[in-house]
Amino acid sequence: MKSTLDSKNLPILLPVLAFSLVLMIWELMVRVGCWSTDVFPEPLRVIISMGELISDGTLFKHVISSLFRVTIGFYLAIALGIPLGMLLGRREIVKHLFNPVIQFLRPISPLAWIPLSMLWFGIGDKPAVFLIFLSSFFPLVVSTTAAVISINPVFFQVAANFNFNRLEVITKIIIPAILPSIFTALRISLGIAWLVVVAAEMIAVKSGLGYLILDSRNALRMDYVIDGMIVIGAIGLFIDFFMKRLGRIDSVFWASATR
Amino acid sequence: MGHIVIENLRKEYSNRRHFSRSPGSNPAEYREIIRVLDDINLEFEDGEMVSILGPSGCGKSTLLRIIAGFDKATSGSIRIDQKEVKGPSPNHIFVFQHSALLPWMTVRQNVGLGLRNIEDKVRMEEKIKEYIEMVELGGFEHHYPYQLSGGMQRRAELARAIAANPDVLFMDEPFTGLDFLTHMRSREETVNVHEYIGKTILFVTHDIDDALIMGDRIVVLGGKPSRVKMERTLHFPRPRDFEKYPELGKLRSEVFLMLGVPYAV
Numbered sequence: 001m002k003s004t005l006d007s008k009n010l011p012i013l014l015p016v017l018a019f020s021l022v023l024m025i026w027e028l029m030v031r032v033g034c035w036s037t038d039v040f041p042e043p044l045r046v047i048i049s050m051g052e053l054i055s056d057g058t059l060f061k062h063v064i065s066s067l068f069r070v071t072i073g074f075y076l077a078i079a080l081g082i083p084l085g086m087l088l089g090r091r092e093i094v095k096h097l098f099n100p101v102i103q104f105l106r107p108i109s110p111l112a113w114i115p116l117s118m119l120w121f122g123i124g125d126k127p128a129v130f131l132i133f134l135s136s137f138f139p140l141v142v143s144t145t146a147a148v149i150s151i152n153p154v155f156f157q158v159a160a161n162f163n164f165n166r167l168e169v170i171t172k173i174i175i176p177a178i179l180p181s182i183f184t185a186l187r188i189s190l191g192i193a194w195l196v197v198v199a200a201e202m203i204a205v206k207s208g209l210g211y212l213i214l215d216s217r218n219a220l221r222m223d224y225v226i227d228g229m230i231v232i233g234a235i236g237l238f239i240d241f242f243m244k245r246l247g248r249i250d251s252v253f254w255a256s257a258t259r
Numbered sequence: 260m261g262h263i264v265i266e267n268l269r270k271e272y273s274n275r276r277h278f279s280r281s282p283g284s285n286p287a288e289y290r291e292i293i294r295v296l297d298d299i300n301l302e303f304e305d306g307e308m309v310s311i312l313g314p315s316g317c318g319k320s321t322l323l324r325i326i327a328g329f330d331k332a333t334s335g336s337i338r339i340d341q342k343e344v345k346g347p348s349p350n351h352i353f354v355f356q357h358s359a360l361l362p363w364m365t366v367r368q369n370v371g372l373g374l375r376n377i378e379d380k381v382r383m384e385e386k387i388k389e390y391i392e393m394v395e396l397g398g399f400e401h402h403y404p405y406q407l408s409g410g411m412q413r414r415a416e417l418a419r420a421i422a423a424n425p426d427v428l429f430m431d432e433p434f435t436g437l438d439f440l441t442h443m444r445s446r447e448e449t450v451n452v453h454e455y456i457g458k459t460i461l462f463v464t465h466d467i468d469d470a471l472i473m474g475d476r477i478v479v480l481g482g483k484p485s486r487v488k489m490e491r492t493l494h495f496p497r498p499r500d501f502e503k504y505p506e507l508g509k510l511r512s513e514v515f516l517m518l519g520v521p522y523a524v
Contacts, residue, residue: 154359157329160347162372162423176363254362254403 041223049223050230058212063231065207069125070197073132074190081137082182085144086174095145102141110135110196118204128200128208135196136189143185147178180247180255187243194236260340261305261426261459263326268299268335269484270321294484295321299335301478301487305426308453308460310474312467314518317485319463320356320431326461327353327429339427349373352425356432358412360404366391366415367400373423390422391415393455394448410441414448421456430462434469446473450497467514471507472499479517488517 023043030042037045053059088095088102110131117127155177159169201210209228216224274291295318303309313319324330326337328346337344339351347353352373360369370387377383391400394414404412413433420428433449434442450473453460464470470477471493479489491510501508515521 154355154357155361157347157353157355158359158361158372160329161327161349161351161353163347163349172364173361176361179363254405 038220039222041226046223046226046230049221050227053224053227059227059231062207062209062212062228063235065205066197066201066209067235069128069200069208070132070190070193072125073129073197074136074193076129076133077136077140077189077193078186081140082144085141086148086170086178088141088145089148090174099145102138106138106142111199114200114203123204125205127204128197131200132193132196136193139189139192140185143181143188144178147181147185148174150181151177183243183247187240187247190239190243191236194232194239198232261303262340263301263303263427263459263461264336264338265299265301265326266336266338268296268322268325268337269294269333270296270318270325270330271333296332296480296486297484298486301490303459303461303476306457306459308450308473308475309462309478310470310476311461311463311478311480312465312470312514312518313480313485315465317480317482319480319485322480323429323431323461323463324353327351327427329353349423350425351427351429352420352423353429354416354420354431354433356435358404358409358416360412360416360419362404365401365403366396366407369404369415370419370422372419373425386422390418393421393452394418408441409437410445413437413445417449417452421452421458426458428458428460430460432464433462434464434466449473467511467518471501471511471514472497477514479514481517489514 027043030037030040033040041049050059084098088098113131113134114127117130121127121130151174155173156169159173164172197208198210198213201208202214205211209232213225213228216222216228272293272295274293299322311319311322321330325332326339326344328344328348328351344351360366361372367387370390371383374383374386377386388397388400391397394417396411396415396418399407399411399415404415407415417433430449434445437445446469449460449462462473474493476490476492478487480486481488493507493510495504495507499507501511
């Protein structure tokens with residue numbers, strides 16, 4: 001008994017304990033609650049219907065389309081947001097020019113863009129991708145700018161001393177210096193993107209986990225709704241875990257070691 | 260080559276005040292001008308090891324940064340080998356007060372910064388190895404700066420600086436933050452490296468013993484604004500010792516007195 005409880009197993013054991021506790025409360029609530037099991041299904045029924053969704057391939061299809069939209073929107077945000085953030089961090093004038101606009105647009109929820117994005121991009125993947133792009137673009141710009149501004153100026157003096165050209169300043173100083181904070185920013189904004197994809201899929205598309213939930217609600221299949229929620233949570237957990245692991249690669253590790 | 264001539268150098272900072280002291284004065288007078296360095300005239304020979312001494316805040320680091328091209332003088336001129344200093348250059352490498360090794364690069368990559376334009380990659384690797392071994396960091400090529408001790412970091416930075424083959428080396432308080440033994444060892448290493456490469460080295464310090472033991476010439480700054488209070492060439496052979504050379508000991512007391520300490524304890 002003592003050997004299973006040593007500190008090595010605790011990080012696995014404790015979360016399992018917490019999840020079992022949630023399951024028990026859920027089961028208890030279904031039994032003592034006044035809702036019918038059609039409105040609030042019990043865990044077993046949800047697990048069985050999860051099996052149905054997996055075996056007929058619908059779940060897989062929805063997961064793939066959700067991940068596809070997040071990937072495209074997120075890559076777009078990276079491709080535009082990080083270079084813009086670097087420019088804002090390095091050029092005072094550009095920062096004074098664009099920063100107020102960015103700070104103005106940033107607090108507007110991506111969901112507020114739903115009507116416009118549907119009119120602009122129609123039905124299909126495009127409005128969803130656009131919303132995901134918006135949700136991660138602004139956090140990425142803001143944190144890249146902050147990361148570039150906080151680079152130790154001595155490193156730029158070293159670059160000048162060793163006669164670095166502009167490209168070398170970017171590839172050998174700016175990018176490696178901001179990489180640790182960028183990884184944190186990517187982790188946070190990918191989480192936001194994953195939050196938004198579900199909402200985006202409730203409006204304009206016929207696939208994805210958001211659509212699965214909306215469609216199941218219309219069919220009054222609350223077990224499928226909960227299945228969708230569970231899968232969203234599980235994938236979110238996996239993405240976060242994966243991004244955390246990325247932060248441990250060598251070229252990023254120096255930052256956590258020197259801190 | 261590393262022959263340095265400094266003529267009539269002056270450095271001023273302007274502090275912007277939000278309100279004028281006397282009402283009705285014109286806005287140009289809001290600025291308070293602080294003169295840090297004034298009337299600096301110095302000449303250093305090629306291959307000299309020059310130590311620049313002074314109380315803290317006297318502008319000795321500023322002077323070094325101006326000579327290295329990182330800062331602009333308000334007036335006056337600095338010429339290195341007859342050429343006006345206009346900005347930083349790979350011919351004049353600056354070793355910063357706190358480690359300025361790039362933390363995302365290994366020792367090998369850092370030392371290679373000044374050698375990255377060598378076409379022949381095999382030769383480049385050989386050169387990098389040579390300089391790393393010169394500062395006795397062999398075996399640490401693939402370590403990151405955070406994996407090295409403070410003394411090793413300074414040595415790696417010294418290797419990086421020498422590898423660029425500069426005419427002049429600037430060192431801004433290179434031994435601060437090191438423990439006593441590492442300090443002594445670094446002092447010896449720097450002297451050895453200087454003897455080996457024979458380049459001009461300018462170093463700023465507030466440690467009088469460092470200045471007297473290491474320097475071929477010492478420059479003492481002081482006053483408000485700072486001027487050259489003393490410039491002396493030291494012909495004492497190394498290793499130097501204050502007991503072996505009573506004259507050096509006398510000079511030491513003199514410098515202590517000049518910097519405001521009545522007697523050397």
